[in-house]
Amino acid sequence: MSRFKKLSHAIWHCQYHIVWVPKYRFRILTGRVAEEVARCIRTFSEQQKAEVIELNVQIDxxxxxxxxxxxxxxxxxxxxxxxxTAIRVFNKFRELKQKPYRGNHFWARGYCVDTVGLDAEKIRAYVLYQERREKRAEQLKLDV
Structure with missing residues (x-):
């Protein structure tokens, strides 16, 4: 089984590590709130045809x-x-609206994202291998 996924005109493997925090980094992602956040993230990811590999909801x-x-x-x-997710959590846990969330924002602005892919050294070696292979193929054409 290939690690690549297929679309009609592309094969792909786009994996991301994303981190974000609640507004003011309040430590509120516990118990039922954390469970609801995890459930929402999985649901909304699936709706966008994304596959959750790992999900870890920490307290903050x-x-x-x-x-x-x-x-x-x-x-x-x-x-x-x-x-x-913010809309769903505020609707389910109305008591959170009583907290000092300016403008009813559950999450802080922004996020951290990093791509997860092949090891850079492996990619570099692959590119060099392809270059050598192409030069050999050209040389064989010239020899004929």
Whole structure:
């Protein structure tokens, strides 16, 4: 089984490690709130055809390792997941609206994202291998 996924005109393996925090880094991601946040992240990721590889909801931040299709911009993906999760959590846990969230924002602005892929050395070696292979093929054409 290949680690690549397929679209009609592309094969892909776009894996991201994303981290974000609640507003003011309040330590509120516990118990039922954390369970609801995790459930929402999985649901909204699936709706965008993304695959959650790992999800860890800590007391004051979220770690998400996810494969996102190349046709979905990562900023759109994160915006959708954070925005829709915030709406769902505020609707389910109305007592959180009593907390000092300016403008009813559940999450802090921004996020951290890092791509997860092949080892850079492996990619470099592969590129060099392809270059040598291409030169050999050209040389064989000249020898004929």
């Amino acid at each position: 931040h979220v770690h998400l390792l996810v494969m996102v299709p190349p046709k979905v911009a990562i900023s759109d993906f994160v915006g959708t997941v954070k925005g829709r």
